[in-house]
Amino acid sequence: MPELPEVETIRRDLDRELSGRVIERVVSEGARSIRRHDPVEFVCRLLGRTVVTVDRRGKYLVFHLDEGALVIHLGMSGQLLLASPELSLARHTHVVLGFSGDRDLRFVDPRTFGEAFVSGPELGELSRLGVDPLSVVSASQLGSMLAARTTKLKPLLMDQHFLAGIGNIYSDEILFTAHLRYDRSAATLTPTEVRRLYRAMVSILEAGIEHRGSSLSDEQYRDVFGVTGSHQNHHQVYAREGKPCRRCHQPIIRVKLGGRSTFLCPRCQPAILRDFGSSR
DNA sequence: ACGCCCGCCTGTAAGC
DNA sequence: TGCTTACAGGCGGGCG
Numbered sequence: 331m332p333e334l335p336e337v338e339t340i341r342r343d344l345d346r347e348l349s350g351r352v353i354e355r356v357v358s359e360g361a362r363s364i365r366r367h368d369p370v371e372f373v374c375r376l377l378g379r380t381v382v383t384v385d386r387r388g389k390y391l392v393f394h395l396d397e398g399a400l401v402i403h404l405g406m407s408g409q410l411l412l413a414s415p416e417l418s419l420a421r422h423t424h425v426v427l428g429f430s431g432d433r434d435l436r437f438v439d440p441r442t443f444g445e446a447f448v449s450g451p452e453l454g455e456l457s458r459l460g461v462d463p464l465s466v467v468s469a470s471q472l473g474s475m476l477a478a479r480t481t482k483l484k485p486l487l488m489d490q491h492f493l494a495g496i497g498n499i500y501s502d503e504i505l506f507t508a509h510l511r512y513d514r515s516a517a518t519l520t521p522t523e524v525r526r527l528y529r530a531m532v533s534i535l536e537a538g539i540e541h542r543g544s545s546l547s548d549e550q551y552r553d554v555f556g557v558t559g560s561h562q563n564h565h566q567v568y569a570r571e572g573k574p575c576r577r578c579h580q581p582i583i584r585v586k587l588g589g590r591s592t593f594l595c596p597r598c599q600p601a602i603l604r605d606f607g608s609s610r
Numbered sequence: 611a612c613g614c615c616c617g618c619c620t621g622t623a624a625g626c
Numbered sequence: 627t628g629c630t631t632a633c634a635g636g637c638g639g640g641c642g
Contacts, residue, residue: 331635362619389636406635407620422620441619443636481613490637498635546634547622588614590635 332404334463334495335538335561336551337389340410343554344391344435345384347412351429353379353395355415360424363439366447375448376400376427388459388494398450405443407550411436440550459494463535466493469521469528476516476524483519484512484587487531495535499544499568502593504530506567511599512585512592537564544568567593 332340356373358364364372379395386392391410393400402410411420413434419426425437425446437446449456466472479486486492487501496504505512507530510523519527538544543559545551546569552558562569566576571584575595585592 333636403636405619405637439619440621441635443619485613488636550621589616591633 331406331497331499332408332543332551333389333497333500333538334386334535335500335541336543336559337386337391337404337495338539339542339553339559340404341384341386341391344393344410347433347554348381348393348429348435349383351381351431351433353377353381353427354430355426355428357426357428358424360422360439360442362442363424363437363445364447365445372446372448381429387453387456388462388490389497390456390459392453392456398448399453400446401449401453401456402437402446403444405439405441405445407441408437408439408444409550409552410554411438411552411556412554435554459490460492461494463493463495463531466528466531469525472528472531473519473521473524476519479516481516482513482587483510483516483527484592486516496531498590498592499546499565500534500538502568503566504534506593506595506599507534509598511601512587512594513601537561567595569593 353376356376358369358372361369375398379397382394382396384391384393389403391402404410413436415428415432415434419436420438422440423436423438427435429435484501484505487496487504488498508526510527538561541559541561541564542553543551544561544565545558546562567582570582570593572581574580575582575598578595578597580595580597582593583596585594
């Protein structure tokens with residue numbers, strides 16, 4: 331499922347490929363994918379508009395237009411693909427934007443958890459998102475954000491109103507790298523642990539972007555050219571149940587948290603407080 | 611106000 | 627082999 335590194339990879343490519351181009355054609359087949367709009371209204375608000383820049387807020391892509399903005403969330407299985415207009419449409423193609431210069435942008439989404447909508451300059455619910463994890467400037471800033479929170483670490487990292495962009499995969503990877511358990515209460519972290527968490531968060535997300543995202547066997551992530559990412563080859567814990575920890579060789583375990591899978595190393599991420607030193 | 615769980619979806623894979 | 631069932635989970639909303 332696309333999280334910050336995947337959405338950022340898509341954003342960078344789309345900003346380069348589509349900025350300055352005009353939306354000349356809009357085809358919308360999937361009513362559920364544009365559920366906030368009447369289909370005719372959706373088309374009217376996009377036709378003739380020019381893409382100024384492509385931005386990202388958390389996991390949302392924001393296409394700033396000369397009038398208003400197109401917002402797309404990829405949900406669980408959404409893909410945005412650049413293609414020639416003459417290529418046949420893949421199954422589950424819900425929206426096609428035809429751009430100047432004979433370029434299609436196609437929104438493909440089998441599970442239809444994703445959506446596209448046109449917004450005014452206020453961007454609605456996006457204004458309520460938390461800060462971007464890569465905009466947190468220091469460990470001490472993260473520490474003050476965590477200080478008042480009694481929530482378990484993992485649900486907090488995944489709370490889009492707290493930090494915007496981290497999902498199930500990257501939260502597990504970040505917590506492993508920080509040697510912290512998913513169920514530690516956020517406010518109980520020592521300054522050393524906060525610093526480990528801060529460094530892990532930044533380094534894991536940057537590595538994910540560097541590797542153009544994570545593509546797992548059972549999921550759909552592709553970049554706009556249809557190419558898979560490679561960060562899954564660097565995963566330490568996610569989807570590695572039973573496999574040896576890359577750091578200590580103890581088998582990785584899976585637990586359920588809120589009905590969702592959480593992967594961790596029971597030795598590297600102990601329940602009791604342990605000092606792993608200040609390195610890393 | 612917060613934590614938890616459900617419903618929305620389809621494709622894949624495990625299990626009988 | 628073929629069918630059924632479980633699972634994957636982001637997010638909004640409802641409930642306690």
